[in-house]
Amino acid sequence: MDKPLDNPGVIAFPPLIWLVNAVTSVVVHLFIPLPMMKYSICLVCGMIFIMLAPTLALSALRTMKAAGTNVHPSEPALTLVRGGPFRFTRNPMYLALCLVQIALGFFLNDWITFLFVVPFALILHYGVILREERYLTAKFADPYLEYKREVRRWI
Numbered sequence: 153m154d155k156p157l158d159n160p161g162v163i164a165f166p167p168l169i170w171l172v173n174a175v176t177s178v179v180v181h182l183f184i185p186l187p188m189m190k191y192s193i194c195l196v197c198g199m200i201f202i203m204l205a206p207t208l209a210l211s212a213l214r215t216m217k218a219a220g221t222n223v224h225p226s227e228p229a230l231t232l233v234r235g236g237p238f239r240f241t242r243n244p245m246y247l248a249l250c251l252v253q254i255a256l257g258f259f260l261n262d263w264i265t266f267l268f269v270v271p272f273a274l275i276l277h278y279g280v281i282l283r284e285e286r287y288l289t290a291k292f293a294d295p296y297l298e299y300k301r302e303v304r305r306w307i
Contacts, residue, residue: 158228160287163279166225170249170272174256177268186263198258201251209248211237225284232292234299242303246276273306281305 163169188194215236216223222230237244250269257266288296 158291159226160280160284162225162283163275166246166249166276166280169275169279170253173268173272173275174253177253177256177265178260180268181260181262181265184264185260187261188257188263188266189261191261194258194261198255201255201258205248205251205255208237208244208251212244212248225280229288229291232288232295232299234303239303241307242300242305243276243281246281247306249276 213223215238216233219231219233219235221233222228241247250273253269253272254266257263257268285300289300
């Protein structure tokens with residue numbers, strides 16, 4: 153008898169989804185550039201976002217490792233993580249990837265690249281996050297449902 157998979161069954165590895173999104177947005181930018189504002193302002197904004205993103209992601213990674221659970225979404229969740237950045241957002245690593253996409257838009261000073269965060273967030277929402285939420289609800293039941301009530305999905 154086949155044993156059910158102990159993972160959420162996300163559509164793809166989230167950083168890979170971001171990479172495809174980022175490359176696509178840059179290619180579109182090369183053909184249809186739409187400047188946002190003065191580049192010096194964009195550069196400062198881009199630097200802020202590019203510093204926030206890895207800070208958030210590394211904090212989440214350390215918190216998950218310290219809790220003793222797997223980070224990769226194709227591996228089983230071993231425990232419910234509620235500390236570190238998970239106190240403020242249920243998806244700090246995905247939020248960090250969105251911040252990197254926003255930073256890319258600022259660095260290129262391009263509205264299209266900047267706005268590519270929207271389809272990226274939608275793909276994450278429907279292809280990754282909702283699947284993870286179903287999985288975590290089934291695996292952890294009431295403690296996860298309580299966590300969902302207390303902490304926002306994004307910010």
